[in-house]
Amino acid sequence: MTNRVAGGDRSPSPCTGALPSRTELRDVTRTPTDKPQLRRATAEQDSIVDSLMSSPFVTMWLIETDDHGEITGGHRWNGELGEFEPMAVADALENWGGRIRPLENGEFDRLADPEQKVERLLIGGKDAHGPLHLGLICPACSANLIVSLIRQVSVSSAIERRFGTAERQLDELMRANDSLVVQVTEDFEELTFLRSISEYLECSDESIGYLQMAETMIEPLARGVRAAQLSIVTIDAEGAYRVELTCGCPILSEAATESLLATLGREIGGRPYVQNHFDRGPLAARYPNVERLMVVKMASTRRTLGYLVAVNRASLGLEDIEARLNDQSHQEFGTSEAALLGSAGSILASHAHNVALLKQKEDLLTSVIRAMVSAIEAKDQYTRGHSDRVALFGQVLAKELGLSDAYAEKIFLSGLLHDVGKIGVSDATLRKPGKLTDEEYEEIKRHPDEGWAILQDIEQLRDILPGVLYHHERIDGRGYPDGLRDQAIPLDGRILAVADAWDAMTSDRPYRRGMPPEKAESILREGAGTQWDSRIVDAFFRARGEIERVMKEYDLPVKPPRVTGDGHGSRLGEPSPTSTQL
Numbered sequence: 001m002t003n004r005v006a007g008g009d010r011s012p013s014p015c016t017g018a019l020p021s022r023t024e025l026r027d028v029t030r031t032p033t034d035k036p037q038l039r040r041a042t043a044e045q046d047s048i049v050d051s052l053m054s055s056p057f058v059t060m061w062l063i064e065t066d067d068h069g070e071i072t073g074g075h076r077w078n079g080e081l082g083e084f085e086p087m088a089v090a091d092a093l094e095n096w097g098g099r100i101r102p103l104e105n106g107e108f109d110r111l112a113d114p115e116q117k118v119e120r121l122l123i124g125g126k127d128a129h130g131p132l133h134l135g136l137i138c139p140a141c142s143a144n145l146i147v148s149l150i151r152q153v154s155v156s157s158a159i160e161r162r163f164g165t166a167e168r169q170l171d172e173l174m175r176a177n178d179s180l181v182v183q184v185t186e187d188f189e190e191l192t193f194l195r196s197i198s199e200y201l202e203c204s205d206e207s208i209g210y211l212q213m214a215e216t217m218i219e220p221l222a223r224g225v226r227a228a229q230l231s232i233v234t235i236d237a238e239g240a241y242r243v244e245l246t247c248g249c250p251i252l253s254e255a256a257t258e259s260l261l262a263t264l265g266r267e268i269g270g271r272p273y274v275q276n277h278f279d280r281g282p283l284a285a286r287y288p289n290v291e292r293l294m295v296v297k298m299a300s301t302r303r304t305l306g307y308l309v310a311v312n313r314a315s316l317g318l319e320d321i322e323a324r325l326n327d328q329s330h331q332e333f334g335t336s337e338a339a340l341l342g343s344a345g346s347i348l349a350s351h352a353h354n355v356a357l358l359k360q361k362e363d364l365l366t367s368v369i370r371a372m373v374s375a376i377e378a379k380d381q382y383t384r385g386h387s388d389r390v391a392l393f394g395q396v397l398a399k400e401l402g403l404s405d406a407y408a409e410k411i412f413l414s415g416l417l418h419d420v421g422k423i424g425v426s427d428a429t430l431r432k433p434g435k436l437t438d439e440e441y442e443e444i445k446r447h448p449d450e451g452w453a454i455l456q457d458i459e460q461l462r463d464i465l466p467g468v469l470y471h472h473e474r475i476d477g478r479g480y481p482d483g484l485r486d487q488a489i490p491l492d493g494r495i496l497a498v499a500d501a502w503d504a505m506t507s508d509r510p511y512r513r514g515m516p517p518e519k520a521e522s523i524l525r526e527g528a529g530t531q532w533d534s535r536i537v538d539a540f541f542r543a544r545g546e547i548e549r550v551m552k553e554y555d556l557p558v559k560p561p562r563v564t565g566d567g568h569g570s571r572l573g574e575p576s577p578t579s580t581q582l
């Protein structure tokens, strides 16, 4: 209960001689409120107190005690009861024993004095300075009535107290609820951001650049940290800043953002830079629209990619709640925002680093594959460009068959390396211009196994092994190396078999011209279902136009062979269904 005995600030104090007013006496036992129920309760209480104070048989006192019940002062208010009229406050207090048990607000106590035929009744109250007691001295004959009345006062006071407590609790609950709404909203934005990032990371691969990733991240990230403006800024090797992406309100221009970062420079270290009073700092004049600023570094363990720059706090769209709370912590960038922005910076920097590493690996792998293709062609110069064309034909066929781009890419790589095993075939056999002996043919037939052996330990090329190993199998089981039949032959092998045969039949060789397309087409049709998979032969003819386009683009001049024989007989790639696919 607040102090209302002496006008709220206890000045003048009841102990200094000024009489408390009737209103002040009422207020010992109640707290004003706007609640309708309480207005009724306090009105009833006021009425009772007024009745008591108007009674000629009642004397009222204000008694002050300390926290231990020690009487520290008091003041007689009025009273018409003659025998007590001359009594001084000190006498009254002495009669009461000089010590009163501290009474809680509204608590009632009764001090009987049979000889005087009066009763002294106390009702407790408390203000900021300690307990107060409203004392009533009245004839014994009316004591029961007064006790009853005071009990009602006490009840009213208790009701009021409960309502007051409930009101305060309600206010606290509402405030807690408001805080919770703001917190939940902020958490929701953060979770939305994290979920979008996790989903993105699950479906993304390193072929997606970090800026593409950043485009997806930036808006949920800005909401997650409640930034009015969020920019992604990179820094190049020379230390120049460049704004790559911005979302939100146009508070800082790109040029201003870059100049701000250049100015802050060394102040931004590995930890987030948070300035919630930027508008009071030394740079306020140069950047007048910036109130709050948060900058985190986008860095992996090896390099700094750039910075994330968050400017000013955005509203959550809960203006009423935010106004009620008027909580500064909700208006500032805090630890959680810095942590979230820092995590996003690390993700972007790590992704950029991974992309760069993957690019290096891909470049290395491409170099290795090209080196292998060059080695094949150096070994068997008759078939220059053959690997590239088989790769491209195989890719066309894969797409025509409705296979995915990734599968078509795999077929392309298989085509490039399908004859890599020829590196293991002796030069004498490989370069022999004349007809091969059975032994030499057996040696040639080992090149799919040789190719498999060469590539099997290269993790990145594992997927292309079926094409390399089985591109000489036949549907009727008369192929090599394993004599597989029909669908037992991996699809990659069946596709490359058609691509390989077509190039072998139609490409020029130093010792002979390529077969006319019509004848090669006829051979393919005749061999469909026995040598080649008829579905793939059909796909070949459906994609005939595209095949023709590839042939023209790769119509490479044929170098004359360094080693020449008699120029007769079967050679690698001769246009015969049984010898075209060596």
Ligand SMILES: [Fe+2]
Binding pocket: 418, 419, 447, 471, 472, 581, 582
């Ligand atoms: Fe081959």
